[in-house]
Amino acid sequence: MRNRHAGEPFTSSDDEIRTALEDVSIPALMLSCVHMSGDFTLLDGPVKPAGIFLNEVQGFMSEEDRATARALAFDIICDYRDRGCPEPAPVSAVQLKRMMNWLVAAELPDEYVPMMLEEMELDGRDQRDVDFESDPADRATFPVVIIGAGQSGLLAAIRLQQAGIPYTVIEKNSGVGGTWWENTYPGARVDVGNHFYCYSFEPDDHWTEFFAQQPELQAYFQAVMDKHGVTPHVRFQTQVTRADWDEQAKSWTVQLTRPDGTAETVSARAVISAVGQLNAPHTPAFDGAETFAGPAFHTARWNHDVSLAGKDVVLIGAGATGFQLAPAIADEVASLTVFQRTAQWMFPNPNYHAEVGDGVRWALRHLPFYGRWYRFLLFWPGCDTGLAAAKVDPEWPDQQRAVSAANDLARMMFTEWITSQIDGDVEDAEALLAKVIPDYPATGKRTLQDNGSWLRTLTRDNVELVRDGVARIEPDAVVAADGSRHHADVIVYATGFRVNDMLSSLTVYGRNGIELHDFWGPRPSAYLGMTVPGFPNFFCLYGPGTNLASGGSLIFHSECEVRYIMGCLDLLIAADKTAIEPRQDRYDDWYRRCQAELATLVWSQPTIKHSFYKDEAGLVHSLSPWRLVDFWSWTRTPEPDDFIFF
Known part of the structure; x- marks a missing residue:
């Protein structure tokens, strides 16, 4: 079976290829040419990026060098076409590292290589789909409720479905997308290049703008939901009003309000909150x-x-x-x-408002691994720098x-x-x-x-x-x-959201009848941003300490978080236990370390006034202070010693 990132075979004419090459990203084009030709000496020539910068997708090089690259690529692409567009041979890890170094015009730190290879999926495999060790029959009797059908809730639904775990998504709106369903104001668009602001396993070559507007983003999530068969599992226009942990039954009782206003109760072995941080509008109380x-x-x-x-x-x-x-x-x-x-x-x-040219879409669809290297080009300049x-x-x-x-x-x-x-x-x-x-x-x-x-x-x-x-x-x-x-x-x-009122739309009672917000007080936190002591089998997506202010993409963060949660569920089910929650000492240490690290960053500085990142006491609880590579490493596999099992 052909690698899904190797491109669709094509018979485009010479003129069509020349026209397409006027649009494309030169670094991504050159690396695709290496795959098509197998000629790594292309990386030794004078045509190479002088550097890599955020939003510089054409390639930081002279127009003369770009023209030379297009000419080289034209001959290679025509030869590839004339050979019937064969699937390129696999590239070794050493060669891939060399290609990465060429693209970033520097030595890529070794600790980032596994993360970037996983992100690009050059082997055609969705590497963030968890390999479960638990028995499929046991997973089939472990129902989960997901609260919210934004990008993280949809992602959780897809992964649960892949794992054979029954699930129901409760969504207060009448459609998928979360913030991209609700925010329909004129000019609404994403701030991360949308060829990166999409699931790693569901790239899209149909974007019409590099920073897509709201209707197109919402349509993307709708298409992904339909493709993965999630829609029948979603209850739209339904509000979660309360969730209670039943200690005797070792399950959650979730109270709902149906579209007609009537109440209903459902049970679940686990609850995943995907309500996020940008779902409760903030309107100041102005006099008059x-x-x-x-x-x-x-x-x-x-x-x-x-x-x-x-x-x-x-x-x-x-x-x-x-x-x-x-x-x-x-x-x-x-x-x-x-x-x-x-x-x-x-x-x-x-x-920021530019349209994606026809040549870019042609390259994304047909040139082997062009889209994956283009994703790398968007990701790396905003990755931890x-x-x-x-x-x-x-x-x-x-x-x-x-x-x-x-x-x-x-x-x-x-x-x-x-x-x-x-x-x-x-x-x-x-x-x-x-x-x-x-x-x-x-x-x-x-x-x-x-x-x-x-x-x-x-x-x-x-x-x-x-x-x-x-x-x-x-x-x-x-x-x-x-x-x-x-x-x-x-x-x-345009006064923003109640970011510091974490999970404000939910009332959640854990063990011993403790309500989540009472447990938190003024210090909302979760271990690795996802789990809270005293709230068994309860998980947060885009929870405390997971917002990003220094780069990356919330979809990348969500993929890390969902994989971690799937790993927690697998640990629990494989151990034949009924509940999992983080140890109090791990939770306390995580909060201490986060606050200590945040104190060293500009977002916590006293000179910063009127910031939605800060609460009334001047503390930051919404942002992650950590490098993406660290968060990725910490969330690859849950550590059993971090948890208490019941």
């Missing part, structure tokens, strides 16, 4: 908000019945969501007033400006990108720059992907940026803290 006469709604509950055409719109909040929304509606509205408490750092990304700029150097003299030399370099790069977009022709350019250049260390809050659309929007005649808080809301206006009054026909709240 109830008196506003026009439509007012949160971006996560976008009212499509309200037309913004010709309206005076006030947008409260300009973080990641407002940053996407404002450029998408500025052409339509009469006026747009944007309230922003603090400016956001922006990372240059020219492809961001932690270097986030690490605090206690000796650095000006902690208000930056937290280290690397962080200061990032600040200078980001500042140059911002200032380069505002020239002398812009009215009050200096005043605008004073508003949009942040006064805190770079990467201290969520850094936004930018192709220039944000600042172009702010320089429009019908757009005003108000760098102030909201004093009150009146029937037809929003009043700023400085007393200025801004007329509003519509108010849109």
Whole structure:
């Protein structure tokens, strides 16, 4: 059987191939040529990347070198076509490491090689599908309830199905996708290149944009759900209201509210919470908000019945969501007033709104392993390198400006990108720059992907940026803290989510009748982000300490977490036990180590104000402070000594 990543055979004409090569990523193309030709001397020639940088997918090299690479590739691809597109011979581990080194223009650290090989699946095998040791008959009598059908809940369902474990997914919405179902505001799109922001075992060559918009992302998860036959196991428009551990039965009793409002109870041996961190919108309690006469709604509950055409719109909040929304509606509205408490750092990304060319899709579909190397190209520049700029150097003299030399370099790069977009022709350019250049260390809050659309929007005649808080809301206006009054026909709240209220939509009672939030108090935590003492057979996905602020992809993290949870279930079932939970000392040590590590990173710095990463006490509980390679290593196989079995 042909390796599914070896490409579909093709008979494309010479002209079609030449045209396609104008679109493609040169590094991924060259490595595909190595597979097609078996000629590793291609890596010894002068055509090679000078470096590898986030979002630089064409290849960091001169146009002359790119043209030379296309010419080399054309001959190899035509020869490959004329030979009938045979499946390339396997490549040894030593050769693959050499290819990785060539792509990153450096020596790839050995500790990363197994993770990247697993991620790329060059052998065509889904390496994150757990090889269970427990008896299939025992697994078939171990029902699981998954709460939520976002990307992590869907992933858990697929893995349970592959393992032969019965499951039911409870989803409050009427469709799959979680945040990609709920957030339908104009301009909503992913911030991670979507050829990486998809399951490793379900790559997609149909993306129309490099950073796909919400409808296309939701459609991807729908297609994956249909392909894997998960849909019949999902109960849509059904809300989980409570879950109780039954000590005598050694099972969970889960209370539901059906679509018609009636109650129901189901039992499960295990519960997997996949409600995530971005599912409960946060709308501040502004004075007078109830008196506003026009439509007012949160971006996560976008009212499509309200037309913004010709309206005076006030947008409260300009973080990641407002940053996407404002450029998408500025052409339509009469006026747009944007309230922003603090400016956001922006990372240059020219492809943020770019369309995927036909040549890229052709290469993804036909060229052997092109898609896998392209995934590597997207993954590696954001794999742990961001932690270097986030690490605090206690000796650095000006902690208000930056937290280290690397962080200061990032600040200078980001500042140059911002200032380069505002020239002398812009009215009050200096005043605008004073508003949009942040006064805190770079990467201290969520850094936004930018192709220039944000600042172009702010320089429009019908757009005003108000760098102030909201004093009150009146029937037809929003009043700023400085007393200025801004007329509003519509108010849109882009005020984020209740990130620090972990699992706020759930009420979960564990052993001895202890409720999860009472157990946590102000310190939500889970061992490796997934398990909690006193809550047997209860697992979290995208739980405390698993959000990513320095790179990577939440889908990658979810694949690590789901494999770990599947391993825990296998341990439990194979041991012929009824329950598993983490040891208290392991849990306590994990929390201590996480907080100690977070304290060394920019996100915890006292100079960072108004960050959704922080709780009221200034502590960070949502983010992972760890390298991706460490989290991947720790979650490959659960360690039995970390748990108590009943």
